[in-house]
Amino acid sequence: MASPLRDTFRAPTFIRRLFSHFPLITHPVDPLPMSIEDFYPSAARQHVERSINTLYSFTDSTDGSVASFNPACLKWQTYLRIRNVPFDTHPSNNHASPSGSLPFLITSSPSDRISQTVPSTKLGRWIEEHAVGSANTVDTDGGDYRAFLCLLEGAVRDAWLYALYVDPSNLSSLTIPKYTAQTPLWPIPAILGSQMRQAAVDAIRKSPSSSALPAGTEIYEKAMEAFKALSILLGDDEWFFGADEAGMFDAEVFAYTHLLLGLEIGGGGGVVAEGLGWFGNLVDHEERIRRRWF
Amino acid sequence: MSPIELHVWNRAFGLPSLDPECLAAIAFLSSAIPQDLWVLVESNNVSVSPNGSLPALKDGSQRIGGFDAIVSYLHSKNSGGYDIDRNLTDLQKAQSIAYRSFIRKTCLPIVSLSLYVTSKNWINVTRPLYSTFLQFPIQYEIPHTHHVRAIGLTSHLTSLIRDIAAEESRPIQPVSTAFAGITATADKSKPQEKEKITTRVRLRNLLADFLDPIGEKLAGQNFFFGSASPTTIDCLLVGYLSLLLYPKLPSPWAKEILQQEFSDIVAYTNGFSSNCFPQNITYGTPDENDKLTLINWTKRTIENSPQSWGLTDDVPLNQEGYKAQSTAFWVAVQGVIGLAATIGSVLAYKALTTERKVDVELKEEVAGKEVYSTARGSVGDVGSTGATSNRTEKERLPIFRAEDMLGL
Numbered sequence: 001m002a003s004p005l006r007d008t009f010r011a012p013t014f015i016r017r018l019f020s021h022f023p024l025i026t027h028p029v030d031p032l033p034m035s036i037e038d039f040y041p042s043a044a045r046q047h048v049e050r051s052i053n054t055l056y057s058f059t060d061s062t063d064g065s066v067a068s069f070n071p072a073c074l075k076w077q078t079y080l081r082i083r084n085v086p087f088d089t090h091p092s093n094n095h096a097s098p099s100g101s102l103p104f105l106i107t108s109s110p111s112d113r114i115s116q117t118v119p120s121t122k123l124g125r126w127i128e129e130h131a132v133g134s135a136n137t138v139d140t141d142g143g144d145y146r147a148f149l150c151l152l153e154g155a156v157r158d159a160w161l162y163a164l165y166v167d168p169s170n171l172s173s174l175t176i177p178k179y180t181a182q183t184p185l186w187p188i189p190a191i192l193g194s195q196m197r198q199a200a201v202d203a204i205r206k207s208p209s210s211s212a213l214p215a216g217t218e219i220y221e222k223a224m225e226a227f228k229a230l231s232i233l234l235g236d237d238e239w240f241f242g243a244d245e246a247g248m249f250d251a252e253v254f255a256y257t258h259l260l261l262g263l264e265i266g267g268g269g270g271v272v273a274e275g276l277g278w279f280g281n282l283v284d285h286e287e288r289i290r291r292r293w294f
Numbered sequence: 295m296s297p298i299e300l301h302v303w304n305r306a307f308g309l310p311s312l313d314p315e316c317l318a319a320i321a322f323l324s325s326a327i328p329q330d331l332w333v334l335v336e337s338n339n340v341s342v343s344p345n346g347s348l349p350a351l352k353d354g355s356q357r358i359g360g361f362d363a364i365v366s367y368l369h370s371k372n373s374g375g376y377d378i379d380r381n382l383t384d385l386q387k388a389q390s391i392a393y394r395s396f397i398r399k400t401c402l403p404i405v406s407l408s409l410y411v412t413s414k415n416w417i418n419v420t421r422p423l424y425s426t427f428l429q430f431p432i433q434y435e436i437p438h439t440h441h442v443r444a445i446g447l448t449s450h451l452t453s454l455i456r457d458i459a460a461e462e463s464r465p466i467q468p469v470s471t472a473f474a475g476i477t478a479t480a481d482k483s484k485p486q487e488k489e490k491i492t493t494r495v496r497l498r499n500l501l502a503d504f505l506d507p508i509g510e511k512l513a514g515q516n517f518f519f520g521s522a523s524p525t526t527i528d529c530l531l532v533g534y535l536s537l538l539l540y541p542k543l544p545s546p547w548a549k550e551i552l553q554q555e556f557s558d559i560v561a562y563t564n565g566f567s568s569n570c571f572p573q574n575i576t577y578g579t580p581d582e583n584d585k586l587t588l589i590n591w592t593k594r595t596i597e598n599s600p601q602s603w604g605l606t607d608d609v610p611l612n613q614e615g616y617k618a619q620s621t622a623f624w625v626a627v628q629g630v631i632g633l634a635a636t637i638g639s640v641l642a643y644k645a646l647t648t649e650r651k652v653d654v655e656l657k658e659e660v661a662g663k664e665v666y667s668t669a670r671g672s673v674g675d676v677g678s679t680g681a682t683s684n685r686t687e688k689e690r691l692p693i694f695r696a697e698d699m700l701g702l
Contacts, residue, residue, distance in 0.1 A: 143507030
């Protein structure tokens, strides 16, 4: 007889009662995704066609001429503007990105209707293929270019992370409000904030030039040294490496100088921003790009 | 005047230290300072350094940690007499700073891959090496820390690491020769050979990524900026290159590729390293407080334990306010969540149990099988349950209910 066994394995009344309440609500069916128009061209014809590329980035505005507040996003935004690619920006966050990092570009051109998603790692090549040629002919594989790029991605980036994410005053006054603007519900900004801070500490510690116990003063000193080196590199030229037109490296430098000079950074980071002001040619370089493209 | 002490990691591989930054500092001091003014101390004790990393310099009461800080400290000492970069132009000084970060970013992963992450080298050479100069419990902690850091630094090379590991494990695999003919190894050997070549090409590309710009810059000169004497960047470069070139390893890919394809860089390293790592370095003994004794080590481990357990991140610079705030915040969050969960569970239990209706379980025989059905009725309402059971007996249709699916 199976009945005693069944008796043993029957769920308790309490559990059965609980589960009989589900589902509580049945939600209406989701609408079809917008990308359905790729498969049904007739649907696309009815839909107002977007005629412009969209750059999804950390930003407050949908206007492509408003600078992003994230250096990695601002770098690509600047370079797209330098290369005259028309685009709108769209406020977004990492979860929206197929690669997990912003920015990414969703393209749209009248010739092919199927839009293409370009993650930031492939953005450089996409711009080379789709934008009109540039007068900037700096060799991006050259030793000096790569060395100074390492300086920017090492010392300057570490100082940026330390000032904006690790330093508590800027974390609560600048970083958290900006990055959690889309989810301003009470505990979420605080939780995301502490997660971002931890991620920044980890990133600084992983940096090859970091010591075992990274300290703010040391990081800021290295950043000042880096800005001094960049200032000497720029010299009296209009653009870096004596180019005729702004290029990728100018966008990279601008991404940091614009934000450091523009944001009201407090604490030790404020000292770096102030120190950056002493290098007149870097300030002029920032203003040159800002005036022309933003 | 007591000589300046340079605290470094232990000597290894026929070199005065096993760490590239320490080697760079040794090269710098022997190029910049007269030999009798400094001593090398193999203290292996990171607490000597204010920033927790060796090399560290101890000049009287002054302590300086890290290669960059040591260089700038000694440049300003002795009214610039120890400044080996004094003849460089401003642009060259800027390049020197930039190339320092370039070398660290591109070469440190290669050195880590070669010495720590290539498992054959780690197991047979680097790991046992630490046991030769460290005491019993410490010889497990320090190499582990270094290994973990090396793995972190090479995390972007995962597929390459896997290929190296696969290549290494292969010669062990053919256990039995008796079945060799059946499993047709002749066919297999060719793709293996091919795979080996691809791994080698990828390793070569990894090295070329670092060495091509350096080789361009050197262009056959004796020193990086073409001067007659070494500058800071030469010291750092030789520190990293000698760890690729001189250790005798069971999986010597770095050395082989360097010797085969980058002979000018090998010549540069050989030329400079014999001068900057002299045989007659004066060794000093560390002070009692700087020695890596069991007591010192235990003290430091206990002091650092909150950080290693993830309770605090010891990032200095007035973090106390933030820490206090964040701790209080988390306690509050946990309290609120706990309270909400308690109240919620009490309410849920009440809602589900104090309902005025009860389940009456009916056990019936339907087509020779036992089935259960549940009739719901108010307490004491015998009539309704009876009616339901009567109905099921007659019609024998709606016996099963969703909630019973769980019971069956």
